[in-house]
Amino acid sequence: xxxxxxxxxxxxxxxxxxxxxxxxxxxxxxxxxxxxxxxxxxxxxxxxxxxxxxxxxxxxxxxxxxxxxxxxxxxxxxxxxxxxxxxxxxxxxxxxxxxxxxxxxxxxxxxxxxxxxxxxxxxxxxxxxxxxxxxxxxxxxxxxxxxxxxxxxxxxxxxxxxxxxxxxxxxxxxxxxxxxxxxxxxxxxxxxxxxxxxxxxxxxxxxxxxxxxxxxxxxxxxxxxxxxxxxxxxxxxxxxxxxxxxxxxxxxxxxxxxxxxxxxxxxxxxxxxxxxxxxxxxxxxxxxxxxxxxxxxxxxxxxxxxxxxxxxxxx
Amino acid sequence: xxxxxxxxxxxxxxxxxxxxxxxxxxxxxxxxxxxxxxxxxxxxxxxxxxxxxxxxxxxxxxxxxxxxxxxxxxxxxxxxxxxxxxxxxxxxxxxxxxxxxxxxxxxxxxxxxxxxxxxxxxxxxxxxxxxxxxxxxxxxxxxxxxxxxxxxxxxxxxxxxxxxxxxxxxxxxxxxxxxxxxxxxxxxxxxxxxxxxxxxxxxxxxxxxxxxxxxxxxxxxxxxxxxxxxxxxxxxxxxxxxxxxxxxxxxxxxxx
Numbered sequence: 001x002x003x004x005x006x007x008x009x010x011x012x013x014x015x016x017x018x019x020x021x022x023x024x025x026x027x028x029x030x031x032x033x034x035x036x037x038x039x040x041x042x043x044x045x046x047x048x049x050x051x052x053x054x055x056x057x058x059x060x061x062x063x064x065x066x067x068x069x070x071x072x073x074x075x076x077x078x079x080x081x082x083x084x085x086x087x088x089x090x091x092x093x094x095x096x097x098x099x100x101x102x103x104x105x106x107x108x109x110x111x112x113x114x115x116x117x118x119x120x121x122x123x124x125x126x127x128x129x130x131x132x133x134x135x136x137x138x139x140x141x142x143x144x145x146x147x148x149x150x151x152x153x154x155x156x157x158x159x160x161x162x163x164x165x166x167x168x169x170x171x172x173x174x175x176x177x178x179x180x181x182x183x184x185x186x187x188x189x190x191x192x193x194x195x196x197x198x199x200x201x202x203x204x205x206x207x208x209x210x211x212x213x214x215x216x217x218x219x220x221x222x223x224x225x226x227x228x229x230x231x232x233x234x235x236x237x238x239x240x241x242x243x244x245x246x247x248x249x250x251x252x253x254x255x256x257x258x259x260x261x262x263x264x265x266x267x268x269x270x271x272x273x274x275x276x277x278x279x280x281x282x283x284x285x286x287x288x289x290x291x292x293x294x295x296x297x298x299x300x301x302x303x304x305x306x307x308x309x310x311x312x313x314x315x
Numbered sequence: 316x317x318x319x320x321x322x323x324x325x326x327x328x329x330x331x332x333x334x335x336x337x338x339x340x341x342x343x344x345x346x347x348x349x350x351x352x353x354x355x356x357x358x359x360x361x362x363x364x365x366x367x368x369x370x371x372x373x374x375x376x377x378x379x380x381x382x383x384x385x386x387x388x389x390x391x392x393x394x395x396x397x398x399x400x401x402x403x404x405x406x407x408x409x410x411x412x413x414x415x416x417x418x419x420x421x422x423x424x425x426x427x428x429x430x431x432x433x434x435x436x437x438x439x440x441x442x443x444x445x446x447x448x449x450x451x452x453x454x455x456x457x458x459x460x461x462x463x464x465x466x467x468x469x470x471x472x473x474x475x476x477x478x479x480x481x482x483x484x485x486x487x488x489x490x491x492x493x494x495x496x497x498x499x500x501x502x503x504x505x506x507x508x509x510x511x512x513x514x515x516x517x518x519x520x521x522x523x524x525x526x527x528x529x530x531x532x533x534x535x536x537x538x539x540x541x542x543x544x545x546x547x548x549x550x551x552x553x554x555x556x557x558x559x560x561x562x563x564x565x566x567x568x569x570x571x
Contacts, residue, residue: 011499011506014365015354018346019417021520023408084406084426084525086534091386091405102385102409173412174379174485245504313503314417315353315370315481 022310027082029303031075032166033195035109036188036298038071039159040196042116044218046156048200048211056208061148062123067199069120072113079106101172105165112162115155122148163192176309177242183233187305190229193222194298198271198291209282216287220275223294227268230301234260246309255311260304267297317395317490318433319460321467321478322369325495326454329354329367336449337371340434346521347420349431350446355506357499368500369446369455372397372418372431373481373489380410380419380430388428395490396435401427406534408524415485421525426534433457460490470494 045064048057080086089106096103122145125131125138132138167188171181197218204212234250237243250257274290277283329352337343337350350371357364374397381389381397388404391397404427411419411428419430434444442448447455458467471478471492479496480489499505508519529537 011355011357011366013353013506013508014356016508016519017348017351017353018518018521020411020420020524021522023411023421023524081531082407084408084421084534085404086406087538088386088403088405091403095386095403097385097387099382100385100409102383102407106385169383169409172379172383173409174487175411175413175415175417241504310412313508314415315503 019313022307024082024306024310026303027078029299029306031078031082032188032191032302032306033295033299034071034075034078035163035166036191036195037199037295038068038075038116039112039163040192040194041067041071041199042156042159042196043163043192044196044200044215046152047218048214051214052208052211056211057204058206059127059203060207062120062127063203064200065116065120065123067203068116069113071199072109072116076109076113101165101168105162105169108158108162108165112155112158115151115158118151119148119155159192160189164188175314176312177240178233178237178246178305178309180233180240180243183229187226187229190222190226191298191302193218194226194294197222198294201287201291205284212282212284212287213279216275216279216290219290219294220272220279223268223272223275227264227272230264230268242312243309246312249311250304250308256304256308259300263297263300263304265297266293267299267301268294271297316393316459317461318374318438319395319458319467319490319492320371320374320433321456321470321492321494323454323456323470323494324366324368324500326452327352327367327369328452328454329365330451332449332451333369333446333455336445337431340437340445341432343429344422344424346423346523347429349418349420349429355500366500368493368496370416370418371446371491372414372433373416373487373491374431374433376488376490377486379413379415379485379487383409383413385409392435394438396433396438397430398432398435399427399429401425401429404428406525411524415482415487416489423523423526423528426525426537 041064045060048060054060080089083089092103092106096107098104121141125141126145126148129142164185167179167181167184170176170179170184173179197215201212201215201219204215234247237247250260271290271294274286274293278287278290331352334348334350334352338348341349343349350369353368353370355366355368357366374395376395378389378391378397381391384390385407386403386405388400389397389410390400401422406421406426406428408421408428411417411421414430419428421427422429434442434446437444444455444457447457456467456470458465460468460471462468474494477494479493479501480491481493481501483489493501510519526533
């Protein structure tokens, strides 16, 4: 069939300059993954505190900001390291351009990290009253420990835009049609629920069974909805030519096909069934295993989704 | 004043004079380009044709690169040019992710984003862009598209219906037009890139973004520690490279 031959209907590039490869690589994946944990634990802990008494989660006051603090610092470190001129990061604060989601996100994430640091300091010093007893700064922090409860609702509120702004950056990346704002916004939020609940599962050993049941429920719901969205995007992105071509490459057994399906099975399908199974049995080991799988799968899925649209020639 | 560019693809003969002139004028490093001429073959031999498409920044009126730049390193000039301030760029590569035309590169010497500026420095001095001057067949037409009497405006009027822009569906309002182009030459999805199907080489993708010679730590130390200069001259220093590879081949292994 002559119309199917390359030479009959299509054109072939016979000379061109080399095109850039993957521009945003594993560091940006790690950045998004760590941020999901950093904001997710705040959102999920707010949900748990609304549903349960503090006594059923004895360490949450300091362990939540501790996990968030570590994750946010990983996120900020790799944001910085990925820059080709890292020392000029200050330009974002001295020469901000407010139409850019990168700028807005950097300001919000910095404020968020500052507030989490404050919560961590108060939480830890209250939990360990003998620690730095004679230190003036520690004394001041302890004297103002009511700030924790005052700032906490604001931190929870701020966690939402900090979670979502990366989706806006992806939406502003007009060259990558696979990243559509509505789906990316929901995927970011679901990733935060997944990563937040998974991270809290890891430290929930001494928490009440009811709390763990809620964590299992959130984890199962988040992986389920995220999986459904990935399937929808993966198989039915018909409305944009560039997104379709990008996915066609993966569908046809391209480089990231195996990684994508590994992510779906490890990070979404398996944790869903494992988490649901623990809701009645309260098997801590299985729930922890589900949490680890979800965290690994989330990284792999984010990595594929970040990289594949960058393989498309733009000109 | 709103400066625009028009390329008549019927006239272009793929001599790459514009590409070379741009490289020289703007000292564009090897492995990077501000303007490139792509060769596309269409048809079945012997009824085949070779088409040439010069590609550069479109200087969009609604530029996604300007919108995503967190520090306004990419900014509009009053004459409509989308300019780059390399001294302010933080190298986040957001602009490279946003430009639908793939016209921005990470300069391997400065580790900052760079692209065609329509030779803004020459325009300021009342000169034409280097590629326009170099074109032997006047396929590159440059001028004020808000002035009805300018050559480019008249050319657009004379070729009404045949004037195209790349990816109009992106709503970027490019100020770079083509006459004589078709879907197969202007739409990157309409032609295939077959591995090893090049005239001179089969390198389809770069293996690095920005400076390939210095690692992450060097980016932090760069202002404090001087690195060995890596510029076009050092790339071209074949004799020295040959000597180095003989004498110190074992030292070259192991990356940075």
